[in-house]
Amino acid sequence: MSSASRDATAAPYARELEVATAAARAAGEVILGFYGRAAVSEKPDGSVVTQADYASDASIRAALSSAFPGDALLTEEGMDDPARLARDRCWIVDPIDGTAQYVARTGDFDVFIALAVEGAPAVGVSYQPTSGLLLCAVAGSGAWIERPGHERRPLRLSLGPGRPVIATKGWLGAPANLPRLQRVAPRLGGAEVVEATQSLCARALLPGPGSVDAIAGIPTGGRRLGAWEWDLAAVDLITREAGGAATDLAGRPLRYNQPTPRFDGGLLLSRSPALHERLLSALAAEP
Incomplete structure:
Protein backbone atom coordinates (compact mmCIF):
# COMPACT_ATOMS: atom_id res chain seq x y z
CA MET A 1 0.00 0.00 0.00
CA SER A 2 1.36 3.42 -0.91
CA SER A 3 1.87 6.17 1.68
CA ALA A 4 -0.99 8.10 0.07
CA SER A 5 -3.32 5.13 0.44
CA ARG A 6 -2.22 4.70 4.06
CA ASP A 7 -2.90 8.39 4.69
CA ALA A 8 -6.43 8.05 3.33
CA THR A 9 -7.04 4.86 5.31
CA ALA A 10 -5.79 6.42 8.55
CA ALA A 11 -7.79 9.61 8.14
CA PRO A 12 -10.82 10.46 10.24
CA TYR A 13 -13.94 9.10 8.57
CA ALA A 14 -11.82 6.32 7.03
CA ARG A 15 -14.72 3.87 7.07
CA GLU A 16 -17.08 6.43 5.59
CA LEU A 17 -14.60 7.10 2.79
CA GLU A 18 -14.16 3.39 2.13
CA VAL A 19 -17.91 2.76 1.99
CA ALA A 20 -18.60 5.81 -0.18
CA THR A 21 -15.82 4.90 -2.61
CA ALA A 22 -17.08 1.33 -2.94
CA ALA A 23 -20.65 2.59 -3.35
CA ALA A 24 -19.62 5.00 -6.11
CA ARG A 25 -17.76 2.30 -8.00
CA ALA A 26 -20.63 -0.16 -7.65
CA ALA A 27 -23.05 2.50 -8.88
CA GLY A 28 -20.73 3.10 -11.83
CA GLU A 29 -21.07 -0.55 -12.83
CA VAL A 30 -24.84 -0.26 -12.60
CA ILE A 31 -24.82 2.89 -14.73
CA LEU A 32 -22.64 1.38 -17.44
CA GLY A 33 -24.93 -1.64 -17.54
CA PHE A 34 -27.65 0.67 -18.89
CA TYR A 35 -25.32 2.69 -21.14
CA GLY A 36 -26.93 3.32 -24.52
CA ARG A 37 -30.19 1.57 -23.66
CA ALA A 38 -31.65 3.32 -20.60
CA ALA A 39 -35.22 4.55 -20.96
CA VAL A 40 -35.35 8.35 -20.77
CA SER A 41 -38.12 10.49 -19.28
CA GLU A 42 -38.54 14.15 -18.43
CA LYS A 43 -38.88 15.70 -14.98
CA PRO A 44 -41.32 18.54 -14.25
CA ASP A 45 -38.42 21.02 -14.48
CA GLY A 46 -37.60 19.86 -18.01
CA SER A 47 -34.42 17.98 -17.14
CA VAL A 48 -33.99 14.36 -18.18
CA VAL A 49 -33.83 11.29 -15.98
CA THR A 50 -33.16 7.67 -16.88
CA GLN A 51 -33.51 4.15 -15.52
CA ALA A 52 -29.81 4.36 -14.76
CA ASP A 53 -30.30 7.37 -12.45
CA TYR A 54 -32.86 5.47 -10.40
CA ALA A 55 -30.86 2.24 -10.37
CA SER A 56 -27.70 4.07 -9.30
CA ASP A 57 -29.66 5.89 -6.61
CA ALA A 58 -31.06 2.62 -5.26
CA SER A 59 -27.62 1.00 -5.24
CA ILE A 60 -26.03 3.88 -3.33
CA ARG A 61 -28.92 4.17 -0.89
CA ALA A 62 -28.69 0.47 -0.08
CA ALA A 63 -24.93 0.64 0.53
CA LEU A 64 -25.05 3.72 2.75
CA SER A 65 -28.14 2.66 4.70
CA SER A 66 -26.63 -0.75 5.40
CA ALA A 67 -23.32 0.68 6.63
CA PHE A 68 -24.71 3.73 8.47
CA PRO A 69 -28.36 3.08 9.34
CA GLY A 70 -28.58 6.10 11.64
CA ASP A 71 -27.55 8.62 8.98
CA ALA A 72 -29.91 10.72 6.89
CA LEU A 73 -29.96 10.65 3.08
CA LEU A 74 -30.58 13.41 0.55
CA THR A 75 -30.39 12.33 -3.09
CA GLU A 76 -31.37 13.96 -6.35
CA GLU A 77 -33.71 11.16 -7.35
CA GLY A 78 -35.15 10.30 -3.93
CA MET A 79 -38.01 11.77 -1.92
CA ASP A 80 -36.78 14.46 0.46
CA ASP A 81 -37.46 13.40 4.05
CA PRO A 82 -37.63 16.48 6.33
CA ALA A 83 -36.46 14.28 9.20
CA ARG A 84 -32.94 14.69 7.80
CA LEU A 85 -32.85 18.20 9.27
CA ALA A 86 -32.77 16.74 12.77
CA ARG A 87 -29.71 14.59 11.98
CA ASP A 88 -26.12 15.74 12.39
CA ARG A 89 -24.98 13.41 9.60
CA CYS A 90 -26.52 13.46 6.15
CA TRP A 91 -25.29 11.72 3.00
CA ILE A 92 -25.82 13.86 -0.10
CA VAL A 93 -25.87 11.97 -3.39
CA ASP A 94 -26.07 12.68 -7.10
CA PRO A 95 -26.42 9.21 -8.67
CA ILE A 96 -25.53 10.59 -12.12
CA ASP A 97 -24.22 14.12 -12.40
CA GLY A 98 -24.56 14.88 -16.09
CA THR A 99 -27.57 12.80 -17.12
CA ALA A 100 -27.88 14.64 -20.43
CA GLN A 101 -24.26 13.74 -21.22
CA TYR A 102 -24.98 10.16 -20.16
CA VAL A 103 -27.87 9.99 -22.60
CA ALA A 104 -25.67 11.50 -25.32
CA ARG A 105 -22.95 8.95 -24.49
CA THR A 106 -20.19 11.55 -24.20
CA GLY A 107 -18.67 9.89 -21.13
CA ASP A 108 -18.74 13.25 -19.34
CA PHE A 109 -20.70 12.26 -16.24
CA ASP A 110 -19.93 11.28 -12.65
CA VAL A 111 -21.27 9.80 -9.44
CA PHE A 112 -21.10 12.16 -6.44
CA ILE A 113 -21.35 10.99 -2.83
CA ALA A 114 -20.70 13.27 0.15
CA LEU A 115 -21.25 13.13 3.89
CA ALA A 116 -22.20 16.40 5.57
CA VAL A 117 -21.68 16.61 9.33
CA GLU A 118 -23.42 19.51 11.05
CA GLY A 119 -23.82 21.24 7.69
CA ALA A 120 -20.22 20.92 6.46
CA PRO A 121 -18.84 18.30 4.05
CA ALA A 122 -16.69 15.73 5.86
CA VAL A 123 -16.27 13.13 3.10
CA GLY A 124 -16.50 13.61 -0.65
CA VAL A 125 -16.22 11.15 -3.54
CA SER A 126 -16.41 11.85 -7.28
CA TYR A 127 -16.23 8.88 -9.65
CA GLN A 128 -16.33 8.92 -13.45
CA PRO A 129 -17.52 5.46 -14.57
CA THR A 130 -16.28 5.69 -18.16
CA SER A 131 -12.66 6.47 -17.23
CA GLY A 132 -12.48 5.00 -13.74
CA LEU A 133 -11.15 8.32 -12.42
CA LEU A 134 -11.71 8.65 -8.68
CA LEU A 135 -11.34 11.89 -6.72
CA CYS A 136 -11.97 11.86 -2.99
CA ALA A 137 -11.39 13.93 0.14
CA VAL A 138 -11.76 13.94 3.90
CA ALA A 139 -12.13 17.23 5.76
CA GLY A 140 -8.86 18.26 7.37
CA SER A 141 -6.95 15.31 5.91
CA GLY A 142 -6.56 16.12 2.22
CA ALA A 143 -7.74 15.05 -1.20
CA TRP A 144 -6.64 12.16 -3.37
CA ILE A 145 -6.76 11.09 -7.01
CA GLU A 146 -6.76 7.53 -8.30
CA ARG A 147 -6.69 6.38 -11.91
CA PRO A 148 -7.08 2.77 -13.10
CA GLY A 149 -3.78 0.95 -12.84
CA HIS A 150 -2.27 3.58 -10.56
CA GLU A 151 -2.09 3.93 -6.80
CA ARG A 152 -4.08 6.59 -5.01
CA ARG A 153 -2.01 9.72 -4.46
CA PRO A 154 -2.51 13.18 -2.94
CA LEU A 155 -4.26 15.72 -5.13
CA ARG A 156 -3.10 19.34 -5.20
CA LEU A 157 -4.58 22.05 -7.39
CA SER A 158 -2.64 25.05 -8.68
CA LEU A 159 -3.10 27.79 -11.24
CA GLY A 160 -1.96 27.05 -14.75
CA PRO A 161 0.20 29.40 -16.83
CA GLY A 162 -1.34 32.27 -18.73
CA ARG A 163 -4.64 34.02 -18.24
CA PRO A 164 -7.08 32.53 -15.73
Whole structure:
Protein backbone atom coordinates (compact mmCIF):
# COMPACT_ATOMS: atom_id res chain seq x y z
CA MET A 1 0.00 0.00 0.00
CA SER A 2 1.36 3.42 -0.91
CA SER A 3 1.87 6.17 1.68
CA ALA A 4 -0.99 8.10 0.07
CA SER A 5 -3.32 5.13 0.44
CA ARG A 6 -2.22 4.70 4.06
CA ASP A 7 -2.90 8.39 4.69
CA ALA A 8 -6.43 8.05 3.33
CA THR A 9 -7.04 4.86 5.31
CA ALA A 10 -5.79 6.42 8.55
CA ALA A 11 -7.79 9.61 8.14
CA PRO A 12 -10.82 10.46 10.24
CA TYR A 13 -13.94 9.10 8.57
CA ALA A 14 -11.82 6.32 7.03
CA ARG A 15 -14.72 3.87 7.07
CA GLU A 16 -17.08 6.43 5.59
CA LEU A 17 -14.60 7.10 2.79
CA GLU A 18 -14.16 3.39 2.13
CA VAL A 19 -17.91 2.76 1.99
CA ALA A 20 -18.60 5.81 -0.18
CA THR A 21 -15.82 4.90 -2.61
CA ALA A 22 -17.08 1.33 -2.94
CA ALA A 23 -20.65 2.59 -3.35
CA ALA A 24 -19.62 5.00 -6.11
CA ARG A 25 -17.76 2.30 -8.00
CA ALA A 26 -20.63 -0.16 -7.65
CA ALA A 27 -23.05 2.50 -8.88
CA GLY A 28 -20.73 3.10 -11.83
CA GLU A 29 -21.07 -0.55 -12.83
CA VAL A 30 -24.84 -0.26 -12.60
CA ILE A 31 -24.82 2.89 -14.73
CA LEU A 32 -22.64 1.38 -17.44
CA GLY A 33 -24.93 -1.64 -17.54
CA PHE A 34 -27.65 0.67 -18.89
CA TYR A 35 -25.32 2.69 -21.14
CA GLY A 36 -26.93 3.32 -24.52
CA ARG A 37 -30.19 1.57 -23.66
CA ALA A 38 -31.65 3.32 -20.60
CA ALA A 39 -35.22 4.55 -20.96
CA VAL A 40 -35.35 8.35 -20.77
CA SER A 41 -38.12 10.49 -19.28
CA GLU A 42 -38.54 14.15 -18.43
CA LYS A 43 -38.88 15.70 -14.98
CA PRO A 44 -41.32 18.54 -14.25
CA ASP A 45 -38.42 21.02 -14.48
CA GLY A 46 -37.60 19.86 -18.01
CA SER A 47 -34.42 17.98 -17.14
CA VAL A 48 -33.99 14.36 -18.18
CA VAL A 49 -33.83 11.29 -15.98
CA THR A 50 -33.16 7.67 -16.88
CA GLN A 51 -33.51 4.15 -15.52
CA ALA A 52 -29.81 4.36 -14.76
CA ASP A 53 -30.30 7.37 -12.45
CA TYR A 54 -32.86 5.47 -10.40
CA ALA A 55 -30.86 2.24 -10.37
CA SER A 56 -27.70 4.07 -9.30
CA ASP A 57 -29.66 5.89 -6.61
CA ALA A 58 -31.06 2.62 -5.26
CA SER A 59 -27.62 1.00 -5.24
CA ILE A 60 -26.03 3.88 -3.33
CA ARG A 61 -28.92 4.17 -0.89
CA ALA A 62 -28.69 0.47 -0.08
CA ALA A 63 -24.93 0.64 0.53
CA LEU A 64 -25.05 3.72 2.75
CA SER A 65 -28.14 2.66 4.70
CA SER A 66 -26.63 -0.75 5.40
CA ALA A 67 -23.32 0.68 6.63
CA PHE A 68 -24.71 3.73 8.47
CA PRO A 69 -28.36 3.08 9.34
CA GLY A 70 -28.58 6.10 11.64
CA ASP A 71 -27.55 8.62 8.98
CA ALA A 72 -29.91 10.72 6.89
CA LEU A 73 -29.96 10.65 3.08
CA LEU A 74 -30.58 13.41 0.55
CA THR A 75 -30.39 12.33 -3.09
CA GLU A 76 -31.37 13.96 -6.35
CA GLU A 77 -33.71 11.16 -7.35
CA GLY A 78 -35.15 10.30 -3.93
CA MET A 79 -38.01 11.77 -1.92
CA ASP A 80 -36.78 14.46 0.46
CA ASP A 81 -37.46 13.40 4.05
CA PRO A 82 -37.63 16.48 6.33
CA ALA A 83 -36.46 14.28 9.20
CA ARG A 84 -32.94 14.69 7.80
CA LEU A 85 -32.85 18.20 9.27
CA ALA A 86 -32.77 16.74 12.77
CA ARG A 87 -29.71 14.59 11.98
CA ASP A 88 -26.12 15.74 12.39
CA ARG A 89 -24.98 13.41 9.60
CA CYS A 90 -26.52 13.46 6.15
CA TRP A 91 -25.29 11.72 3.00
CA ILE A 92 -25.82 13.86 -0.10
CA VAL A 93 -25.87 11.97 -3.39
CA ASP A 94 -26.07 12.68 -7.10
CA PRO A 95 -26.42 9.21 -8.67
CA ILE A 96 -25.53 10.59 -12.12
CA ASP A 97 -24.22 14.12 -12.40
CA GLY A 98 -24.56 14.88 -16.09
CA THR A 99 -27.57 12.80 -17.12
CA ALA A 100 -27.88 14.64 -20.43
CA GLN A 101 -24.26 13.74 -21.22
CA TYR A 102 -24.98 10.16 -20.16
CA VAL A 103 -27.87 9.99 -22.60
CA ALA A 104 -25.67 11.50 -25.32
CA ARG A 105 -22.95 8.95 -24.49
CA THR A 106 -20.19 11.55 -24.20
CA GLY A 107 -18.67 9.89 -21.13
CA ASP A 108 -18.74 13.25 -19.34
CA PHE A 109 -20.70 12.26 -16.24
CA ASP A 110 -19.93 11.28 -12.65
CA VAL A 111 -21.27 9.80 -9.44
CA PHE A 112 -21.10 12.16 -6.44
CA ILE A 113 -21.35 10.99 -2.83
CA ALA A 114 -20.70 13.27 0.15
CA LEU A 115 -21.25 13.13 3.89
CA ALA A 116 -22.20 16.40 5.57
CA VAL A 117 -21.68 16.61 9.33
CA GLU A 118 -23.42 19.51 11.05
CA GLY A 119 -23.82 21.24 7.69
CA ALA A 120 -20.22 20.92 6.46
CA PRO A 121 -18.84 18.30 4.05
CA ALA A 122 -16.69 15.73 5.86
CA VAL A 123 -16.27 13.13 3.10
CA GLY A 124 -16.50 13.61 -0.65
CA VAL A 125 -16.22 11.15 -3.54
CA SER A 126 -16.41 11.85 -7.28
CA TYR A 127 -16.23 8.88 -9.65
CA GLN A 128 -16.33 8.92 -13.45
CA PRO A 129 -17.52 5.46 -14.57
CA THR A 130 -16.28 5.69 -18.16
CA SER A 131 -12.66 6.47 -17.23
CA GLY A 132 -12.48 5.00 -13.74
CA LEU A 133 -11.15 8.32 -12.42
CA LEU A 134 -11.71 8.65 -8.68
CA LEU A 135 -11.34 11.89 -6.72
CA CYS A 136 -11.97 11.86 -2.99
CA ALA A 137 -11.39 13.93 0.14
CA VAL A 138 -11.76 13.94 3.90
CA ALA A 139 -12.13 17.23 5.76
CA GLY A 140 -8.86 18.26 7.37
CA SER A 141 -6.95 15.31 5.91
CA GLY A 142 -6.56 16.12 2.22
CA ALA A 143 -7.74 15.05 -1.20
CA TRP A 144 -6.64 12.16 -3.37
CA ILE A 145 -6.76 11.09 -7.01
CA GLU A 146 -6.76 7.53 -8.30
CA ARG A 147 -6.69 6.38 -11.91
CA PRO A 148 -7.08 2.77 -13.10
CA GLY A 149 -3.78 0.95 -12.84
CA HIS A 150 -2.27 3.58 -10.56
CA GLU A 151 -2.09 3.93 -6.80
CA ARG A 152 -4.08 6.59 -5.01
CA ARG A 153 -2.01 9.72 -4.46
CA PRO A 154 -2.51 13.18 -2.94
CA LEU A 155 -4.26 15.72 -5.13
CA ARG A 156 -3.10 19.34 -5.20
CA LEU A 157 -4.58 22.05 -7.39
CA SER A 158 -2.64 25.05 -8.68
CA LEU A 159 -3.10 27.79 -11.24
CA GLY A 160 -1.96 27.05 -14.75
CA PRO A 161 0.20 29.40 -16.83
CA GLY A 162 -1.34 32.27 -18.73
CA ARG A 163 -4.64 34.02 -18.24
CA PRO A 164 -7.08 32.53 -15.73
CA VAL A 165 -10.09 30.77 -17.25
CA ILE A 166 -13.41 31.44 -15.51
CA ALA A 167 -16.21 29.08 -16.51
CA THR A 168 -19.94 29.11 -16.04
CA LYS A 169 -22.84 27.13 -17.47
CA GLY A 170 -26.61 27.16 -17.83
CA TRP A 171 -27.31 25.69 -14.39
CA LEU A 172 -24.91 28.30 -12.96
CA GLY A 173 -26.69 31.29 -14.51
CA ALA A 174 -25.33 31.43 -18.08
CA PRO A 175 -25.74 33.12 -20.47
CA ALA A 176 -27.32 35.94 -18.44
CA ASN A 177 -24.30 36.16 -16.10
CA LEU A 178 -21.70 36.39 -18.88
CA PRO A 179 -21.71 40.23 -19.17
CA ARG A 180 -20.94 40.61 -15.46
CA LEU A 181 -18.12 38.08 -15.63
CA GLN A 182 -16.72 39.77 -18.73
CA ARG A 183 -16.74 43.11 -16.90
CA VAL A 184 -14.60 41.72 -14.09
CA ALA A 185 -12.14 39.94 -16.41
CA PRO A 186 -9.81 42.97 -16.81
CA ARG A 187 -9.40 43.10 -13.00
CA LEU A 188 -8.04 39.56 -13.17
CA GLY A 189 -5.29 40.04 -15.71
CA GLY A 190 -7.58 39.73 -18.70
CA ALA A 191 -9.17 36.47 -17.58
CA GLU A 192 -10.91 34.39 -20.23
CA VAL A 193 -14.63 33.90 -19.56
CA VAL A 194 -16.22 30.80 -21.09
CA GLU A 195 -19.67 29.24 -21.15
CA ALA A 196 -18.56 25.65 -20.73
CA THR A 197 -19.85 22.76 -22.77
CA GLN A 198 -18.15 20.16 -20.57
CA SER A 199 -19.14 19.13 -17.07
CA LEU A 200 -18.14 21.69 -14.44
CA CYS A 201 -17.07 19.61 -11.46
CA ALA A 202 -13.81 18.78 -9.69
CA ARG A 203 -12.52 17.11 -12.86
CA ALA A 204 -12.73 20.46 -14.66
CA LEU A 205 -10.15 21.92 -12.25
CA LEU A 206 -7.56 19.24 -13.08
CA PRO A 207 -4.82 20.09 -15.60
CA GLY A 208 -5.62 19.08 -19.15
CA PRO A 209 -7.74 20.00 -22.18
CA GLY A 210 -10.76 22.08 -21.21
CA SER A 211 -9.37 22.75 -17.74
CA VAL A 212 -10.63 25.86 -15.95
CA ASP A 213 -9.29 27.93 -13.04
CA ALA A 214 -12.61 28.98 -11.52
CA ILE A 215 -16.27 27.95 -11.71
CA ALA A 216 -18.78 30.74 -11.16
CA GLY A 217 -22.46 30.47 -10.34
CA ILE A 218 -24.03 33.93 -10.52
CA PRO A 219 -27.79 34.54 -10.53
CA THR A 220 -28.90 37.45 -12.72
CA GLY A 221 -32.18 39.28 -13.17
CA GLY A 222 -34.00 37.43 -10.43
CA ARG A 223 -33.30 34.02 -11.97
CA ARG A 224 -32.45 31.18 -9.62
CA LEU A 225 -29.46 28.94 -10.15
CA GLY A 226 -30.02 25.28 -10.87
CA ALA A 227 -27.36 24.44 -8.29
CA TRP A 228 -28.39 21.88 -5.68
CA GLU A 229 -26.53 20.44 -2.73
CA TRP A 230 -25.97 17.12 -4.51
CA ASP A 231 -24.27 18.97 -7.37
CA LEU A 232 -21.70 20.54 -5.07
CA ALA A 233 -21.13 18.79 -1.74
CA ALA A 234 -18.45 16.37 -2.96
CA VAL A 235 -16.95 18.87 -5.42
CA ASP A 236 -16.75 21.57 -2.73
CA LEU A 237 -14.78 19.39 -0.31
CA ILE A 238 -12.46 17.91 -2.95
CA THR A 239 -11.66 21.39 -4.25
CA ARG A 240 -10.86 22.84 -0.82
CA GLU A 241 -8.89 19.85 0.45
CA ALA A 242 -6.84 19.91 -2.77
CA GLY A 243 -5.78 23.49 -2.01
CA GLY A 244 -8.51 25.43 -3.79
CA ALA A 245 -11.43 27.44 -2.47
CA ALA A 246 -15.23 27.18 -2.49
CA THR A 247 -17.64 29.76 -1.06
CA ASP A 248 -20.78 31.72 -1.77
CA LEU A 249 -20.39 35.15 -3.38
CA ALA A 250 -19.96 36.76 0.05
CA GLY A 251 -16.98 34.52 0.78
CA ARG A 252 -18.86 32.32 3.25
CA PRO A 253 -18.56 28.52 3.36
CA LEU A 254 -21.32 26.67 1.55
CA ARG A 255 -23.70 24.97 3.98
CA TYR A 256 -25.41 21.63 3.46
CA ASN A 257 -28.39 19.66 4.72
CA GLN A 258 -30.43 22.86 4.60
CA PRO A 259 -34.26 23.02 4.52
CA THR A 260 -34.13 24.06 0.86
CA PRO A 261 -31.09 22.25 -0.55
CA ARG A 262 -30.41 24.78 -3.28
CA PHE A 263 -27.81 27.55 -3.73
CA ASP A 264 -29.79 30.48 -5.05
CA GLY A 265 -27.41 33.23 -3.91
CA GLY A 266 -24.45 32.27 -6.05
CA LEU A 267 -21.24 30.34 -5.57
CA LEU A 268 -17.62 30.24 -6.61
CA LEU A 269 -15.03 27.44 -6.78
CA SER A 270 -11.39 28.16 -7.64
CA ARG A 271 -8.12 26.32 -8.01
CA SER A 272 -6.34 29.03 -6.02
CA PRO A 273 -7.43 30.87 -2.85
CA ALA A 274 -5.61 33.97 -4.12
CA LEU A 275 -7.55 33.95 -7.41
CA HIS A 276 -10.71 33.24 -5.44
CA GLU A 277 -10.30 36.34 -3.29
CA ARG A 278 -9.51 38.51 -6.30
CA LEU A 279 -12.57 37.22 -8.12
CA LEU A 280 -14.85 37.78 -5.10
CA SER A 281 -13.56 41.35 -4.78
CA ALA A 282 -13.98 42.02 -8.49
CA LEU A 283 -17.55 40.68 -8.47
CA ALA A 284 -18.40 42.81 -5.44
CA ALA A 285 -17.16 45.89 -7.32
CA GLU A 286 -19.23 45.00 -10.43
CA PRO A 287 -22.74 44.23 -9.14
